[in-house]
Amino acid sequence: MMHHLPKAFWRSENESTPVTDLVTSLDDQRLYREVTLALRTGLRDARSDFSFLRLRGLRSILKFLRSVAASDSTINLFSHTQSIPDLQVVPVLFQHSLHDFQDQIITNLDHIFSVQPLKITSPSTDAEVSLALRVLEGSCLLHRESMLLAHHFKAVQVLMNILATRGVLEQGACLDALIAIMMDSSINQLDFEACNGIEEVALLIRDKQVDENLRMKCGEFLLLLIGHVNGREGAPMAGIHDDIRRLLGEKSASLIWAASQFGSTLDPDQRLMALHIQARRVLESLDLY
Incomplete structure (x- = not known):
């Protein structure tokens, strides 16, 4: 049978003493x-x-x-x-x-005119x-x-x-x-x-020669980004929806827009699963063409 250990003699409920303060500090x-x-x-x-x-x-x-x-x-x-x-x-x-x-590549010619050995970094x-x-x-x-x-x-x-x-x-x-x-x-x-970050990501997701897992990751990236910047007038990337419509087409852009609103009430594991599923749908919508 388990017995409760007695509370340390210097402690009482919700009480702070010099000893407990010292222990906490240490x-x-x-x-x-x-x-x-x-x-x-x-x-x-x-x-x-x-x-x-x-x-x-x-x-x-x-x-x-x-x-x-x-x-x-x-x-x-x-x-x-x-x-x-x-x-x-x-x-x-x-x-x-x-x-x-x-x-910025800074060229340093000092080592050419100096007796100092050039530092090698792998x-x-x-x-x-x-x-x-x-x-x-x-x-x-x-x-x-x-x-x-x-x-x-x-x-x-x-x-x-x-x-x-x-x-x-x-x-x-x-x-x-x-x-x-x-x-x-x-x-x-x-x-x-x-x-032109959105354009670079769109190029990867559209390219069927690119590794499929990376294309999925691009889809997840766009969903997370759009879900975060949604409706923030005057903020950076306020025109992101127009950019995606132009780069990926109306059908995929509409799907991304709708899917980016997912899961604020879901727990983290469910959100991750929903993100994977929606990214897969985005890829499928692109692969129809």
Whole structure:
């Protein structure tokens, strides 16, 4: 037979004492140390010149972000760490793993006229780019100000470059990251408009030579995006419905418009299932022609 353990002698219901306050404070400090240590360790590897070390660091950070997402208290701790420059995740991603995709290529000829050896950095592999995009997605979902940090590194332009040039693995992660950095960021939505983002996604979804899973992901992307910006007069992408009608045709545009209104009352698993089903219908409507 189970017996209830006696309540600690210093505690009474809803009572705060110097002892309980001290215990709580020590627990908070311990948790904060654990969070910052895990982050520092992952970021140290993610800054490496070697791709295999960067990959290890990104895996560690992604695992860390998933554990952070488990409770509001750890999300708040993570948000606090992101106000400290040395612990910020987003800049490291764009300065290292996603560095090759920056639009601005700065040519530095100093090494030609100098005795200093040229620093060699191994290029990012497909797996590294994909993982960096997942970390970017997680950081922005957990910490809204990371969206603004991403804008400072021309995130939308970099991601559209990846979408146009890399393989299916990176393209799928890219679409998820784009949603994460654009959902509540007008400035990133404006960047997406400036890059003709809807047109680029429409090209992929219309192309039957493109991997079917990626086309499905494009359909889900459009459904999520339209469901989010629906009816926001004067906001960025206010003309998104006209763009999709022009790019995909009236039938598919009407289907996307209707389907994008799904599931606000559904639980997350049901919403995900509904999203898959509606994206499949969008693809089928396109494949009729």
